[in-house]
Ligand code: OSB
């Protein structure tokens with residue numbers, strides 16, 4: 001049983017160390033929404049992965065803040081819950097808005113795990129003390145720059161390289177990378193930039209031994225992915241279009257792909273992420289943990305989720321020092337040889353660096369019952 005006595009909503013902004021270009025745009029900084037839940041003398045902290053503009057999926061920071069203030073937080077403040085799933089039930093009649101709901105759910109998991117004095121991963125049923133990680137590399141100006149950035153990350157031991165692609169910049173970076181590194185585990189991510197009319201172009205990627213092609217088609221589609229999968233030998237990996245265990249079941253049933261990128265917040269929190277993991281396992285489909293350029297708070301949540309057994313492919317939760325000169329947490333989250341240690345201690349095992357956070361905070365509000 002845990003009680004939610006108060007909440008803090010915080011929005012911070014961090015400069016990214018690299019320019020991150022994808023099929024939907026260029027990012028040079030990261031706006032980080034945080035939720036801190038207070039109760040029983042402990043705190044639980046979560047990070048929102050919605051963005052300012054609805055480019056990846058439909059949720060936005062502005063919309064999430066309004067929903068949290070007006071609808072979600074009033075439902076849970078002052079209440080006691082047997083466990084995070086009971087809290088989820090209190091928000092269960094609300095439709096969609098899974099990233100906003102996940103902020104409440106994930107903070108509750110952290111709070112509960114700290115109260116029980118157990119690592120979050122252990123509470124979720126995970127067993128590992130290290131998780132395998134890869135990197136997601138943005139679109140580069142040319143082939144030489146692509147091979148260069150791939151080389152730097154291969155040398156750091158990352159266990160999978162993912163290249164962002166878009167129509168007109170797909171076969172070129174993949175061919176250059178594969179020629180330079182015949183044996184690495186290589187994947188691509190299109191972030192929904194293609195349509196079925198591009199099937200011939202996508203079929204050319206079959207020649208490069210990719211582990212999967214991530215989300216080539218529309219962000220809300222499963223049907224066209226199934227048609228494309230029939231025309232390709234490379235497995236498709238679903239990201240944007242899986243928002244629940246039901247989506248995972250439907251996608252795997254119609255063979256819209258063979259792999260799922262699980263992002264905790266996209267599916268509404270840890271409990272639903274675990275259900276997606278379980279459904280995929282029942283289908284014999286591997287999953288891996290995606291990332292949304294999170295600060296240490298979201299990154300720590302991702303690492304704990306990745307301790308579940310069917311996370312058999314390397315995740316996107318690479319070292320925090322790749323992204324930030326200074327992170328929002330006190331602890332380092334650094335991979336060695338492609339293995340990320342799971343932070344020890346209760347809950348996520350990481351703590352907010354309050355002094356630094358204050359220096360990059362754009363908004364902070366306290367909410368009480
Ligand atoms: O599609 O996986 C994606 C970042 C922002 C939005 C969508 C995606 C990504 C990434 C970055 O690929 C993964 C990371 O390094 O956190």
Ligand code: MG
Nearest residue numbers: 189214215239
């Ligand atoms: Mg993706």
